[in-house]
Amino acid sequence: MSLQITFDDITKAFGPVQVLHGVSFEVQPGTVVGLLGENGAGKSTLMKILSGYEQPSGGTLRIGGQPVAFAGSREAEAAGIVLIHQEFNLAEDLSIAQNIFLGHEKKRGWLLDDATMRAEAAQALKLVGLDVSPDTPVRRLIVAEKQLVEIAKALARKARLLVMDEPTATLTPGETEALFQLMARLKSEGVTILYISHKLDEVERVTDEIVVMRDGRFVTRAPTASVTRREMANLMVGRELSDLYPAKDAPPPETTAPLLKVQGLTVPGWAQDIGFEVRPGEILGFAGLVGAGRTELFEGLLGLRPHSVQRLELAGRAVPGLRSPRDAARHGLTYLSEDRKGKGLHVAFGLKENLTLMALERYARPWLNPAAERAALQQAVQDFGIRTGSLDIAASSLSGGNQQKLALAKVLHPDPKVIVLDEPTRGVDVGAKRDIYFQVQALAREGRGVIVVSSELMELVGLCHRVAVMRAGRLMAVVQGAQLTEEELIAHATGTREH
DSSP states (O other): OOOOEEEEEEEEEETTEEEEEEEEEEEOTTOEEEEEOOTTSSHHHHHHHHTTSSOOSEEEEEETTEEEOOSSHHHHHHTTEEEEOSSOOOOTTSBHHHHHTTTSOOEETTEEOHHHHHHHHHHHHHHHTOOSOTTSBGGGSOHHHHHHHHHHHHHHTTOSEEEEESTTTTOOHHHHHHHHHHHHHHHHTTOEEEEEOSOHHHHHHHOSEEEEEETTEEEEEEEGGGSOHHHHHHHHHTSOOOOSSOOOOOOOOTTSOOSEEEEEEEETTTEEEEEEEEOTTOEEEEEOOTTSSHHHHHHHHTTSSOOBOSEEEETTEEOSOOOSHHHHHHTTEEEEOSOIIIIIOOTTSBHHHHHHGGGGGGTBSSSBOHHHHHHHHHHHHHHHTOOOSOSSSBGGGSOHHHHHHHHHHHHHTTOOSEEEEESTTTTOOHHHHHHHHHHHHHHHHTTOEEEEEOSOHHHHHHHOSEEEEEETTEEEEEEEGGGOSHHHHHHHHHTSSOO
16 A cells, blocks of 8 residues: 655754744655755755654654654554664664664564565565675675665565665665666555655656655655756755766876876775876876776875785885774875765764864864864865854764765865865755865865776766776776766776777
8 A cells, every 4th residue: 555645744853953844745646756955945854754763843744644643653654654764773793684674673483584584675685785794794795785784674664665865875876777777666566656766757657746845844845857957956955956077177297207106006805906196286097887996095005904015105205004993084185984974084973073173283282172163164174164053063963965075075175185075065965065076176176186997987088087997806907088088988987899
């Protein structure tokens, strides 16, 4: 049975900060609805109210016309409403099967029915196309596999209304295609899907209609087929959105001495004998399918994984090897992780503690100077467009896109010569993406070297001077100039074109 959902004048405040202002619209049963809006528009808060994680401050949530008030997520799940979180909600040390049934364990008498849970978990994994044992500990999975486990978990709960928050952010094109086929099958079975995504091409393809929110308010609702991508983007930001990417500056001359030069970098099991360089003012991209070894390559370079390197030069000086990100920052190299919640930020810490963590010596001479830290945070909020009602909140209170901007401000705070940005716009709305792209160009114009690791090929084509393509742990090609196209990058990443 499908669910008809009605939001009737929903409001929500966190203390003095009002995040939802009288939101009203209906979701028809058995449809796929794209929920669009910039980060901070209130989409995730509204979905948390729908799925029982938050209670509204005012207004009424109705299912089939009847008012409901969920005391928690378990009550919502009992009603058939399941939220797949943008930030993973998995217990790292438990197996996949244990995660799928956590809080919903099946029993045989007094004992857990492990055999049934394993079998049903295996079936759910098969549905999402993840070919691993249900006994595998979650900590052994890569980010894309964890995303598929989250989706499998929702399917195992027999969802009648599924909320998907950025479900393809970590998936390869093949995995994304499999997910879309699964969504089509669920829709044919009467499941209603609320689909939150900043990838407007996906929204255009898989949704029946769109609902746009802005600044905590309902803006419009329309059949997807009646709205172009450009119109979607303009509705989200409330203004005509000019070109997404800045006009490319000329690349630095090849005779320019590199800021970073790497020769023979090997990360066992992930990357083999990789060499590259980046010059002042250059934006160098790294492309490749999930599992190609891009993230692991740079985690190795910064000492986060076992590695070996034949030669490493930073700003013309030989460096024997980097032991840690702090050691790398001292040499002028910083890294923004693709996993902002797990590795990029301490989300339980305050905003200023996160911002200044990599440059504490600047604020402790010898005692910590909170006033100087606060002034630095005020400047970062202004420079990076971080939207927050208060400076005195935990990073976890920010929306995903604003967390990303804070993480970017954090890795730039030590004033590095070279910055590695791993998936810098994952889970970020179209307006914030544009802001980040122009910030990346500004960094290059300051004479820094910028490395962008991204799964979005158009992002690399639109932003970078050169793009290095990895496949199965090896560097396949470096593409530039007129050859720098999506088709060329895909051909090298999939091995259909030789170097």
